Amino acid sequence: MSAARRTCAAAVLLAAASGLAASAGTPAPAAAQATAAAAFAPPDAQRLDYRLQPRRIAENTWVIEGEVADFSRANGCNIINTAFIATGDGVLVINTGPSRLYGEQQRRAIARVTGEPVRQVLNLNLHPDYFLGNQAWADTPVAALPGSIAGMQREAAAYEDNLYRVCGDWMRGTQAAPAREPLQPGTLELGRHRFTLQRLHGHTGDDLVVLDERTGVLFAGGLVFAERVPSTPHADPAAWLASLDTLAQWHAQQRFALVVPSHGPVHAGLAGVAQTRDWLQWLGRLMADSAGRGIDLSELLRAPVPARFARWGAQPAELQRSLVQWYPGHERRALERAQR
Incomplete structure (x- = not known):
């Protein structure tokens, strides 16, 4: 899809859209916040x-x-x-x-x-x-x-x-x-459409991303969550963040205009990527800092979340699942550091 055609497609999509609240730390540009109802x-x-x-x-x-x-x-x-x-x-x-x-x-x-x-x-x-x-x-x-x-x-x-x-x-x-x-990752040509099938990982061990080169629509699967707390039963946070960086690079190259996450509103631009990255980074810092201060899991499960996340879907259930899954590892590493 040419840059000119993709820009035109983005304009058409945005003309039909209404705002997705930018809940990442830095407000996203208006175009990146847009979504259809x-x-x-x-x-x-x-x-x-x-x-x-x-x-x-x-x-x-x-x-x-x-x-x-x-x-x-x-x-x-x-x-x-x-x-x-x-x-x-x-x-x-x-x-x-x-x-x-x-x-x-x-x-x-x-x-x-x-x-x-x-x-x-x-x-x-x-x-x-x-x-x-x-x-x-x-x-x-x-x-x-x-x-x-x-x-x-x-x-x-x-x-x-x-x-x-x-x-x-x-x-x-x-x-x-x-x-x-x-x-196998590669290209699928069907009718008038050419699809890029890309293997990334981080949300799970194998995350398939589908990019329709004709329309500039990205089917991001579980790598991108919008207005919803990410689920993490098979997640690798570092790999996930690296995959989000890859998607951000694709957007910088004007390869897609619209994102269909598997969970959350369809939206233009990088709003969902930014939200997912913000959540993963915040959660990692929360667990590392809490473990270093000796806070136990029961106390952490009761702690409030920042206002920007408080109204997301699946809150607090997905947060609690992630804490139960990951926090014991942070506690173990904090104890090992203290014993050195």
Whole structure:
């Protein structure tokens, strides 16, 4: 995509947008804060209807937004953004949601928008809401990075148990179906679209990022969170920050104009990258400083968060999970330093 065309595309996207609050330490430029209004609708629990509403965000490109929240029965465990692109020679689907029901309803939602056949499904990482809808796509090639497939296979039973416990009837009939095709990074050409498939890591061991070179839309997966606390069960903070630097370099090169995170509002520019970086750096400093001062985990779990994070989705649950996961390591390292 040429710089001139990408600039034009960004202007069109921004013309339809409304502001994403810049909650990183330094306010982002207005263009980097812009986002289109989200279209999440609360699901109908009685009918087990997710009420999926595809929203066009760019040329032949639609997103189906999940709630910016934690898993719950009230939202049907639908907290993920899935997407699809009608390329002129078939549809590319990105992520399949948290359940068999979601995948089936996703298929019907796509068919209401386009008559093109679905050619390819991609799961961007190993987390359950990225692939537990794969059952509905058994007749379609479903691909992921090799490390993601291994993780899906390793953790499938635990994912099923956890989401059945949290989401109840929404998980009816769901059996984990990991992606079947190992994906190698590179280029995918489909119809009028050329996609860059890039392997990064940090949120998980294998994070697939998809860049549509035609429209300048970046599908950033779990590397970018917007207005939501990042989840960290498979995270490597240093690698994650390095991957965010890579995405910032891509933006400086005008390779993308719009970001579709897997969790949080679709937005233009680097607002989500900045928010995710700010959170990871703040959390690392908090744990290191607290361990050095001898603060125990129970006290840390009760500590308030800075105002810029306080209203984010999945707060305080995701913070508490990260502290329980990571803080003992910080305490151990602080004790080792004190004993030297």
